[in-house]
Amino acid sequence: MMQSEIKPIIEVKGVSKFFGEKTALDNINLSIKKGEFVTILGPSGCGKTTLLRLIAGFQTASEGVIRIAGEEITQTPPHKRPVNTVFQKYALFPHLNVYDNIAFGLKLKKKPKDTVLKKVKAALKMVGMTDYEYRDVNSLSGGQQQRVAIARAIVNEPEVLLLDEPLAALDLKMRKDMQMELKEMHKTLGITFVYVTHDQEEALTLSDTIVVMSEGRIQQIGTPTDIYNEPINSFVADFIGESNILNGVMVKDKLVHFCDRDFECVDEGFGENTPVDVVIRPEDLYIFPVSDMAQLRGTVQSCIFKGVHYEMVVLCHGYEFVVQDYHAFKAGTEVGMLVKPFDIHIMKKERICNTFEGKLIDETHVEFLGCEFECAPVDLQKVPLGDVLVDVDFGKINLLDNAEDGMLTGEVKFILYKGNHYHLTVWSDWDENVFVDTNDVWDDGDRVGISIAPEDIRVRVKQEER
Numbered sequence: 001m002m003q004s005e006i007k008p009i010i011e012v013k014g015v016s017k018f019f020g021e022k023t024a025l026d027n028i029n030l031s032i033k034k035g036e037f038v039t040i041l042g043p044s045g046c047g048k049t050t051l052l053r054l055i056a057g058f059q060t061a062s063e064g065v066i067r068i069a070g071e072e073i074t075q076t077p078p079h080k081r082p083v084n085t086v087f088q089k090y091a092l093f094p095h096l097n098v099y100d101n102i103a104f105g106l107k108l109k110k111k112p113k114d115t116v117l118k119k120v121k122a123a124l125k126m127v128g129m130t131d132y133e134y135r136d137v138n139s140l141s142g143g144q145q146q147r148v149a150i151a152r153a154i155v156n157e158p159e160v161l162l163l164d165e166p167l168a169a170l171d172l173k174m175r176k177d178m179q180m181e182l183k184e185m186h187k188t189l190g191i192t193f194v195y196v197t198h199d200q201e202e203a204l205t206l207s208d209t210i211v212v213m214s215e216g217r218i219q220q221i222g223t224p225t226d227i228y229n230e231p232i233n234s235f236v237a238d239f240i241g242e243s244n245i246l247n248g249v250m251v252k253d254k255l256v257h258f259c260d261r262d263f264e265c266v267d268e269g270f271g272e273n274t275p276v277d278v279v280i281r282p283e284d285l286y287i288f289p290v291s292d293m294a295q296l297r298g299t300v301q302s303c304i305f306k307g308v309h310y311e312m313v314v315l316c317h318g319y320e321f322v323v324q325d326y327h328a329f330k331a332g333t334e335v336g337m338l339v340k341p342f343d344i345h346i347m348k349k350e351r352i353c354n355t356f357e358g359k360l361i362d363e364t365h366v367e368f369l370g371c372e373f374e375c376a377p378v379d380l381q382k383v384p385l386g387d388v389l390v391d392v393d394f395g396k397i398n399l400l401d402n403a404e405d406g407m408l409t410g411e412v413k414f415i416l417y418k419g420n421h422y423h424l425t426v427w428s429d430w431d432e433n434v435f436v437d438t439n440d441v442w443d444d445g446d447r448v449g450i451s452i453a454p455e456d457i458r459v460r461v462k463q464e465e466r
């Protein structure tokens with residue numbers, strides 16, 4: 001059957017979830033095909049567990065519709081949905097042995113004893129735990145307990161298996177083994193797996209389709225290769241594997257400028273002289289002793305062995321490039337670098353400065369982000385009092401160690417290193433993102449004060465929306 005002919009088993013349409021003021025999910029649209037292995041991937045707090053819980057029925061959507069196998073189940077309780085969930089914590093009954101844990105659901109449904117026996121044995125075989133049926137679950141290792149949890153979920157023959165970071169509590173070796181086994185199980189069972197993880201490598205290894213989420217929204221849906229090779233924006237590029245992400249300017253079709261020179265690339269349709277993000281994977285930079293062939297010349301800052309390859313940081317035109325190669329170039333070495341047009345990925349910038357909705361109060365005061373800011377005098381003939389837009393450049397937002405010293409406060413949520421500076425997303429306590437370019441080093445989760453000088457606040461007319 002053609003891929004496109006396969007009916008969706010799960011349809012999520014316009015789904016949002018609010019917890020009080022907090023938007024955990026914002027207009028999610030997702031269609032999952034029968035038999036697919038779909039991974040929902042994203043950093044902590046992006047809403048992936050909430051989405052899974054809505055599909056499972058442990059929580060209800062604030063807006064939108066969820067269908068499973070063609071039936072609307074938005075308000076259907078969990079036990080009436082054709083799904084089973086495996087959680088990160090094994091959630092086994094400690095007073096029951098392995099057999100009784102797995103048989104629990106079947107016994108509840110009053111299935112005949114010999115059917116229960118047959119099904120439990122088959123499930124145990126599937127997870128590689130034959131002969132463990134009479135063991136006390138407390139005597140099992142973490143990995144074995146998780147296998148029992150999976151057996152308990154699949155014994156009910158659900159149409160969809162939901163897995164919420166099921167391997168997160170296991171050590172690295174066990175996790176890798178279990179990943180392979182899960183993939184095998186998926187193939188053998190032929191049912192749909194919806195898998196939640198924050199581990200990009202796990203997502204790339206396991207999935208047919210990856211759904212990348214950030215801040216309650218879907219950023220990109222695609223196959224692992226699509227997502228890795230053609231990330232849609234710098235967030236996805238950074239989240240999926242390591243990348244060099246630089247500010248550049250698309251000069252014209254197939255020509256991009258960064259690091260003080262033009263590079264041929266394959267991208268088109270960005271217009272002329274358009275600011276863009278340029279993404280180059282560390283393995284796509286060729287590094288060699290400096291020669292005329294070099295497009296970029298730089299000095300190696302550090303070189304560490306990573307097991308198979310070396311990872312080097314090369315300082316070049318004030319930008320730090322991460323380069324991976326099988327050959328080591330020692331710190332201090334002058335090197336040349338080359339990148340093929342095909343390996344330069346161009347991404348549209350989602351924004352080039354902060355734009356906030358605000359209210360002009362008088363000639364020198366404007367309200368936005370929940371505060372009243374002093375601004376440079378505004379010509380009231382051109383910009384009347386009332387609703388306005390306020391632009392502030394990324395580099396003109398000051399972050400302060402002492403949160404109380406700011407005009408408002410926030411939390412550093414996402415850090416992107418752009419070769420010669422950091423681009424931060426700060427979630428303000430006014431529940432709006434503030435984007436900041438800085439050379440200072442901040443950590444994810446840092447509480448900060450935010451201040452803006454009056455001369456850096458640009459007020460403009462808010463165009464009537466059509």
Ligand SMILES: Nc1ncnc2c1ncn2[C@@H]1O[C@H](COP(=O)(O)OP(=O)(O)OP(=O)(O)O)[C@@H](O)[C@H]1O
Pocket residue numbers: 019022023024042043044045046047048049050051198
């Ligand atoms: N019951 C709740 N009440 C209030 N806020 C909640 C509740 N559940 C989740 N949230 C908030 O919704 C957002 C999304 O949470 P969710 O658990 O779905 O994220 P996640 O991507 O699964 O993160 P993690 O990997 O850390 O579990 C978070 O900001 C979280 O604090």
